[in-house]
Amino acid sequence: MGHHVQTLLGISEKVQQLRARLPEREGNQVQVRMELQADCLAGVWARLTDQQNNRLEPGDIEEGLNAASRIGDDTLQRQMTGRVVPDAFTHGTSAQRVRWFRRGFESGDMQACDTFSAETL
Numbered sequence: 001m002g003h004h005v006q007t008l009l010g011i012s013e014k015v016q017q018l019r020a021r022l023p024e025r026e027g028n029q030v031q032v033r034m035e036l037q038a039d040c041l042a043g044v045w046a047r048l049t050d051q052q053n054n055r056l057e058p059g060d061i062e063e064g065l066n067a068a069s070r071i072g073d074d075t076l077q078r079q080m081t082g083r084v085v086p087d088a089f090t091h092g093t094s095a096q097r098v099r100w101f102r103r104g105f106e107s108g109d110m111q112a113c114d115t116f117s118a119e120t121l
Contacts, residue, residue, distance in 0.1 A: 001045045002038030005110075011037070025087050032073075033115040035091040036100040039068065040113035043104025051108070061105065068097040096121050 006012045015034045019027040046064070050056040069075070072094025074084045091097065100121075103112055115121060 002041035005041045005045070006034065006038055028088065028090050031090045032092045032096075032121065033118075036096055036121055037113050037115040039092075039097050040100040040104035040115065041110065043101040043106075044108055044110055044113065045104075047105045047108040065098050065101060068101050069094040072097050092121060 003012065006015075011034065015030055018030055022030065046056065046061065071091070073089040073091050074086075074093045077084045077088070092100070100113070100115065104110075
Protein backbone atom coordinates (compact mmCIF):
# COMPACT_ATOMS: atom_id res chain seq x y z
CA MET A 1 0.00 0.00 0.00
CA GLY A 2 2.82 2.40 0.87
CA HIS A 3 4.47 2.02 -2.53
CA HIS A 4 1.14 2.62 -4.25
CA VAL A 5 0.77 5.92 -2.41
CA GLN A 6 4.34 6.85 -3.34
CA THR A 7 3.59 6.13 -6.99
CA LEU A 8 0.45 8.26 -6.91
CA LEU A 9 2.37 11.14 -5.31
CA GLY A 10 5.27 10.91 -7.79
CA ILE A 11 7.77 9.99 -5.09
CA SER A 12 8.78 6.68 -6.69
CA GLU A 13 9.64 8.32 -9.99
CA LYS A 14 11.67 11.08 -8.33
CA VAL A 15 13.62 8.54 -6.28
CA GLN A 16 14.37 6.43 -9.37
CA GLN A 17 15.63 9.51 -11.20
CA LEU A 18 17.80 10.54 -8.26
CA ARG A 19 19.23 7.04 -7.82
CA ALA A 20 20.25 6.97 -11.48
CA ARG A 21 22.50 9.99 -10.87
CA LEU A 22 24.11 8.77 -7.65
CA PRO A 23 26.88 6.30 -6.88
CA GLU A 24 25.56 2.95 -5.68
CA ARG A 25 26.13 3.55 -1.96
CA GLU A 26 24.30 6.89 -1.92
CA GLY A 27 21.60 5.50 -4.20
CA ASN A 28 21.02 2.68 -1.74
CA GLN A 29 20.66 5.20 1.08
CA VAL A 30 17.96 7.04 -0.86
CA GLN A 31 16.25 3.74 -1.59
CA VAL A 32 16.24 2.88 2.12
CA ARG A 33 14.49 6.17 2.89
CA MET A 34 11.87 5.42 0.25
CA GLU A 35 11.29 1.90 1.60
CA LEU A 36 10.96 3.14 5.17
CA GLN A 37 8.54 5.82 4.02
CA ALA A 38 6.49 3.08 2.35
CA ASP A 39 6.45 1.17 5.65
CA CYS A 40 5.25 4.30 7.44
CA LEU A 41 2.57 4.98 4.83
CA ALA A 42 1.40 1.39 5.16
CA GLY A 43 1.03 2.04 8.88
CA VAL A 44 -1.03 5.16 8.21
CA TRP A 45 -3.24 3.19 5.81
CA ALA A 46 -3.70 0.38 8.34
CA ARG A 47 -4.81 2.83 11.02
CA LEU A 48 -7.17 4.76 8.78
CA THR A 49 -8.74 1.69 7.22
CA ASP A 50 -9.28 0.23 10.66
CA GLN A 51 -10.85 3.45 11.94
CA GLN A 52 -13.17 3.67 8.95
CA ASN A 53 -13.99 0.02 8.39
CA ASN A 54 -12.98 -1.80 11.57
CA ARG A 55 -10.87 -4.20 9.48
CA LEU A 56 -8.12 -5.15 11.88
CA GLU A 57 -8.46 -8.17 14.07
CA PRO A 58 -6.62 -8.69 17.35
CA GLY A 59 -3.02 -9.56 16.59
CA ASP A 60 -2.96 -8.14 13.03
CA ILE A 61 -0.59 -5.28 13.87
CA GLU A 62 1.69 -7.52 15.89
CA GLU A 63 1.78 -9.97 12.98
CA GLY A 64 2.67 -7.15 10.59
CA LEU A 65 5.40 -5.85 12.88
CA ASN A 66 6.78 -9.37 13.24
CA ALA A 67 6.87 -9.72 9.45
CA ALA A 68 8.62 -6.35 9.12
CA SER A 69 11.24 -7.44 11.62
CA ARG A 70 11.95 -10.59 9.59
CA ILE A 71 12.51 -8.74 6.31
CA GLY A 72 14.99 -6.07 7.34
CA ASP A 73 18.18 -5.99 5.31
CA ASP A 74 20.28 -6.81 8.36
CA THR A 75 18.25 -9.90 9.19
CA LEU A 76 18.14 -11.13 5.60
CA GLN A 77 21.86 -10.55 5.03
CA ARG A 78 22.74 -12.32 8.27
CA GLN A 79 20.61 -15.30 7.25
CA MET A 80 22.00 -15.46 3.71
CA THR A 81 25.68 -14.71 4.23
CA GLY A 82 26.30 -14.68 7.97
CA ARG A 83 27.35 -11.04 7.86
CA VAL A 84 25.75 -7.61 7.58
CA VAL A 85 26.83 -5.01 5.00
CA PRO A 86 25.01 -1.71 5.73
CA ASP A 87 26.21 -0.05 2.50
CA ALA A 88 24.28 -2.69 0.57
CA PHE A 89 21.00 -2.05 2.40
CA THR A 90 18.06 -1.14 0.15
CA HIS A 91 15.16 -1.53 2.61
CA GLY A 92 16.48 -0.66 6.07
CA THR A 93 17.12 -2.69 9.17
CA SER A 94 14.49 -4.76 10.89
CA ALA A 95 14.29 -2.23 13.72
CA GLN A 96 13.90 0.68 11.27
CA ARG A 97 11.12 -1.04 9.37
CA VAL A 98 9.22 -1.77 12.57
CA ARG A 99 9.79 1.76 13.89
CA TRP A 100 8.53 3.48 10.73
CA PHE A 101 5.47 1.25 10.33
CA ARG A 102 4.62 1.86 13.98
CA ARG A 103 5.15 5.61 13.54
CA GLY A 104 2.65 5.69 10.69
CA PHE A 105 0.16 3.51 12.51
CA GLU A 106 0.34 5.43 15.78
CA SER A 107 0.15 8.86 14.14
CA GLY A 108 -2.29 8.09 11.34
CA ASP A 109 -0.69 11.08 9.59
CA MET A 110 1.20 11.00 6.29
CA GLN A 111 3.23 14.03 7.41
CA ALA A 112 4.88 11.79 10.03
CA CYS A 113 6.36 9.71 7.20
CA ASP A 114 8.96 12.18 5.89
CA THR A 115 11.94 9.86 5.98
CA PHE A 116 13.77 12.07 3.47
CA SER A 117 14.08 14.88 6.01
CA ALA A 118 14.61 12.68 9.03
CA GLU A 119 18.03 13.02 10.64
CA THR A 120 17.92 9.48 11.96
CA LEU A 121 16.08 6.54 10.54
